[in-house]
Amino acid sequence: MGHLDGKTAVITGGGTGIGLAIAKRLADDGANCVLMGRNLQRLEDQAKGIARARAVQCDVTDAENVLAAFADARGDGAITVLVNNAGIASSAPFHRMSEEEFLRIQDVNVTGVFRCTRAVTDDMRAADYGRVINISSIAGLSGGPYISHYCASKHAVIGMTRALAAEWAKTNTTVNAICPGYVRTEMAEGAIRTIIEKTGATREQAEAELSKNNPQGRLLEVEEVAEIAGWLCHPNSLGINGQAVALNGGHSM
Numbered sequence: 514m515g516h517l518d519g520k521t522a523v524i525t526g527g528g529t530g531i532g533l534a535i536a537k538r539l540a541d542d543g544a545n546c547v548l549m550g551r552n553l554q555r556l557e558d559q560a561k562g563i564a565r566a567r568a569v570q571c572d573v574t575d576a577e578n579v580l581a582a583f584a585d586a587r588g589d590g591a592i593t594v595l596v597n598n599a600g601i602a603s604s605a606p607f608h609r610m611s612e613e614e615f616l617r618i619q620d621v622n623v624t625g626v627f628r629c630t631r632a633v634t635d636d637m638r639a640a641d642y643g644r645v646i647n648i649s650s651i652a653g654l655s656g657g658p659y660i661s662h663y664c665a666s667k668h669a670v671i672g673m674t675r676a677l678a679a680e681w682a683k684t685n686t687t688v689n690a691i692c693p694g695y696v697r698t699e700m701a702e703g704a705i706r707t708i709i710e711k712t713g714a715t716r717e718q719a720e721a722e723l724s725k726n727n728p729q730g731r732l733l734e735v736e737e738v739a740e741i742a743g744w745l746c747h748p749n750s751l752g753i754n755g756q757a758v759a760l761n762g763g764h765s766m
C-alpha cells in the first residue's frame with residue numbers, strides 16, 4: 514500500500530483517457546478512488562478494474578448534481594484529493610464562434626472546476642490536508658488558432674489554481690495545474706479526425722501535424738500525465754503549490 518492509504522480521491526472524467534490513468538495511478542498509491550462523469554455504465558465498467566474504486570454519476574455543469582455526487586463520494590471518507598479533469602473541446606474560427614459555444618466550454622472547463630472544488634472545501638479545511646490537481650493544457654499557457662474558447666477556459670483554470678493555492682497555503686493543501694500538450698486520448702482522436710477530414714491527410718500525417726509544436730515530435734501518453742498527478746500527491750511535494758506544470762516535450766520552454 515502507500516501514502517494515500519485510506520484517503521478518498523475524486524477524479525472527474527475518471528472513466529476515460531487521462532482521468533482513468535490518474536485514477537489507476539492514485540489507486541496504486543493506496544487511494545480509494547471515486548470516478549465521476551456522466552456515463553455511469555462506462556464509469557462502472559472501468560472502476561471494476563481498479564482496486565477499491567467506485568463510480569458516481571456527476572455532470573459538472575449541474576450544481577445540484579455535483580453536491581449530491583460529492584456527498585455520495587464522501588461516504589468513503591472525507592474527500593482530500595480532487596482531480597478536476599473533466600473537460601471538453603471543440604474548434605471554430607473566432608468570427609464563427611457563437612456565444613453559446615463559448616459559454617458551453619466555460620461551463621464544463623472553468624465553472625465545473627469551481628463547483629467541484631467548492632464541494633470539497635470543507636473536507637480539506639477540516640482535515641487540514643488536501644491535494645487539488647486541475648488538468649489545464651498547453652492551451653492554458655499559450656494561444657492557438659480556432660480554440661479561443663478552450664484557451665480562455667484553460668488560462669482561467671490556471672488563474673483559479675494560483676488564487677486558491679495562495680488562499681489555502683497555510684492548510685497543508687496544495688493546488689496545482691498540469692498543462693499537457695496533445696495526449697493520445699479520445700480528445701486528441703477528435704482533432705486527428707478533423708485534420709484528416711479537412712485536409713485528406715493520412716493518419717500518420719495528422720499525428721505529425723498535432724505533434725509539430727512538441728520539440729520531441731510525438732503525442733504524449735496518458736501515463737505520463739498520471740505520473741505527474743501521482744507526484745503532486747506525494748507528501749514530499751508539499752512545497753509545490755500554485756504551479757502550472759508543463760508537460761509538453763518542451764513546447765512551452
Ligand code: NDP
Pocket residue numbers: 525526527528529530531532549550551552553555571572573574598599600601602621648649650651692693694695696697698699700701
Ligand atoms: P476525454 O474526452 O477522454 O475525457 C473527457 C472526460 O470528461 C470524459 O471522461 C467525460 O466523461 C468527462 N466529461 C465531459 N463533460 C463532462 C461533464 N459535463 N461532467 C462530467 N464529466 C464530463 O479526453 P482527455 O482524457 O484527453 O481529457 C481530460 C482532460 O485533459 C480535459 O480537461 C482536457 O481538456 C485535458 N487535456 C487533454 C489533452 C489531450 O490532448 N487529450 C491535452 C491537454 C489537456 P463523460 O462523457 O462520462 O461525462
